[in-house]
Amino acid sequence: MTSILPLKLSNIWFRSREGIPLIKELSLELDAGTRTIIIGPNGAGKSLLLRLCHGLLRPTEGHIKWQNNTIAQHAQAMVFQRPVMLRRSARANIDYALSLHNVAKAERADIIEEVLQRTGMTRQADAPARVLSFGEQQRLAIARAWALKPQILFLDEPTASLDPSASHQIEELIQAIFDQGTKIVMTTHDLGQARRLADEVLFLHRGRLLEQAPAETFFETPHNDLAQAFVKGELLWWKRGEGPRRDPKHAR
Numbered sequence: 001m002t003s004i005l006p007l008k009l010s011n012i013w014f015r016s017r018e019g020i021p022l023i024k025e026l027s028l029e030l031d032a033g034t035r036t037i038i039i040g041p042n043g044a045g046k047s048l049l050l051r052l053c054h055g056l057l058r059p060t061e062g063h064i065k066w067q068n069n070t071i072a073q074h075a076q077a078m079v080f081q082r083p084v085m086l087r088r089s090a091r092a093n094i095d096y097a098l099s100l101h102n103v104a105k106a107e108r109a110d111i112i113e114e115v116l117q118r119t120g121m122t123r124q125a126d127a128p129a130r131v132l133s134f135g136e137q138q139r140l141a142i143a144r145a146w147a148l149k150p151q152i153l154f155l156d157e158p159t160a161s162l163d164p165s166a167s168h169q170i171e172e173l174i175q176a177i178f179d180q181g182t183k184i185v186m187t188t189h190d191l192g193q194a195r196r197l198a199d200e201v202l203f204l205h206r207g208r209l210l211e212q213a214p215a216e217t218f219f220e221t222p223h224n225d226l227a228q229a230f231v232k233g234e235l236l237w238w239k240r241g242e243g244p245r246r247d248p249k250h251a252r
């Protein structure tokens with residue numbers, strides 16, 4: 001199949017309706033074959049960046065280019081922090097996604113059974129998706145994305161509200177999807193999870209991409225001082241001398 005990767009972002013700006021810059025001067029290349037983890041404090045622009053890449057938002061300035069634009073829309077999928085489910089069964093939710101991607105009806109049943117099985121959702125297949133537990137809904141969201149066999153999968157904090165065991169299951173699923181050849185681009189607040197999953201880390205702060213580095217380099221010797229502080233768990237507003245607390249050691 002023709003690859004839609006790398007995805008290239010050139011000098012992207014995204015402004016709110018009021019004109020406030022939320023993503024600033026961001027250039028980036030996302031290559032096939034790696035797991036890219038996006039980290040950064042609340043409000044840094046991580047979710048916006050994923051939405052821009054996935055095409056849910058348009059940049060105010062700059063360009064976002066897929067390698068093969070004509071098939072890009074059908075070769076990518078996204079999983080949100082809060083799963084969005086239709087008012088129908090788990091199985092029908094996957095079926096609907098496949099129909100939107102023009103997968104023939106005759107082929108859908110097998111694909112659906114396979115992803116239900118792989119995500120451990122077979123037992124809940126005929127339950128209304130909206131009565132499933134939060135963790136089950138998230139697994140279903142992953143099953144639905146997996147069914148599309150995307151070349152790239154965006155995940156926005158897919159484990160944010162899950163208990164450790166459910167998070168672990170999701171991590172295993174993400175790994176399995178990656179092992180089948182899907183590029184992973186994911187945000188997380190869990191630095192342990194970032195260490196477990198990342199091949200590459202992007203560090204975002206106040207709408208700017210401050211660092212893009214291989215995971216090992218990033219976690220051992222981040223070049224950017226704000227990234228260093230973040231990895232150590234220090235609050236970043238100290239670094240700017242903002243907020244109620246001013247620490248002379250950290251102020252700049």
Ligand SMILES: Nc1ncnc2c1ncn2[C@@H]1O[C@H](COP(=O)(O)OP(=O)(O)OP(=O)(O)O)[C@@H](O)[C@H]1O
Pocket residue numbers: 016017022040041042043044045046047048049
């Ligand atoms: N449509 C919008 N209009 C105006 N401001 C917005 C819009 N969407 C997001 N923002 C603002 O942009 C900033 C970045 O938001 P975003 O959701 O991308 O942050 P994030 O890094 O994902 O944060 P979190 O870690 O809390 O999920 C925030 O300050 C947010 O309030």
Ligand SMILES: [Mg+2]
Pocket residue numbers: 046047048156
């Ligand atoms: Mg977010």
